[in-house]
Amino acid sequence: MPPARRARRTTRAVAAVALLLTATAGCGDAGDLVGAGSTPTAISPDRLWPQVTPASSPAFTIDEVDTEIVKGVSVPGDDIRAVDPVAVVRAEIRSNPGDYSAGGYDRTARLMAECAKSGAARQGCPVLQPYYRDLTGDGHDDLTLGFLQLPGNITAVRVYTVEKHRLVQVMHWEDAVSGVELAGRSVIIRSPSEVAGYEYRLQWTWDPEQKAMLLTHDEMLRSGKSTRLPSASASSR
Incomplete structure (x- = not known):
């Protein structure tokens, strides 16, 4: 990741893995219900260090709202599909x-x-297939674009919309990516973790007040076949 982008990354915190206790009821030989045992007592959250004055401003600038007008690229007829990725x-x-x-x-x-x-000669092009979907809720398609940042194993993911006849970047991220998904008004990116058996899941969601895609979820999940992302190509083209 370029130095200019590295400072924009949020600090990832390793999430604790919770064990979900489920109570099951089975049938005995005589048809009677069998108790599942005692139910754990609910424990309310404890507030730590109440004497510390709550912060009123962030300690670090991480550019949660980061939009940018793309200079030198026109949008013919305000149609984002007419823009050359x-x-x-x-x-x-x-x-x-x-x-x-x-x-x-x-x-x-x-x-x-x-x-x-064209053809086989174009295989070296680092720009990936573009996807179009209305992520901002204005009834018009937006552009989700990816391209490889080489050398390295980094994929850049960008989202663009049209505002006042101009192409505007409303989300950017780059990382080692294992899967990308569009869901509703959100972009979900999965990335490998240094912790064996886990992966990162980051979700950006459109915020109409900020007019940007905000990082609304940043979590660590167990990886495996059950978490493999379905292809988004069929519904996003």
């Missing part, structure tokens, strides 16, 4: 030259030339 990525590279120069993701910048080719 490759041109959008080129615009990002132009606006962040330090991130995509030597020592950064310079290979991404070099491989953008492959995007102008």
Whole structure:
């Protein structure tokens, strides 16, 4: 991840794994109900350090609301499907030259030339298939775009909408990605964890007041076949 982006990442806290106790009732030989045992007593939460004055402002700036007008890319007829995804990525590279120069993701910048080719010659293009869905609730499609940041194992995920005839980036994230899903007004990204058997699940949801996708969930979950994401291609194109 480029240094300019690294500071924007929220600190991930390892979530405690809770064991769900379920009471089951079975039938005995005579048809009688069998007790499942005593029910655990409910315990109310304890407030810690009540003498500490509650904070009124954040200690760190992590750019929870981070929108940006994409310069140099027009939106013909306010139709986001008419926008060239490759041109959008080129615009990002132009606006962040330090991130995509030597020592950064310079290979991404070099491989953008492959995007102008067709057929098998285009396989080196780092821009992934775009997906369109109304994430803002205004009745018009928005653009979810991904591209590889090379060298490395990083996928950049971006969301764009149209506002006042301009293309506006309303969400960005980059990480080692194991799956991306669109659900309702949300973008869900799963990433590998350094803890064996777990993965990170981050969810951005559109906030109409902030006019941005906000990080509303950041959690660690058990991974495995049961958590494998379904393909979003059928419903998002």
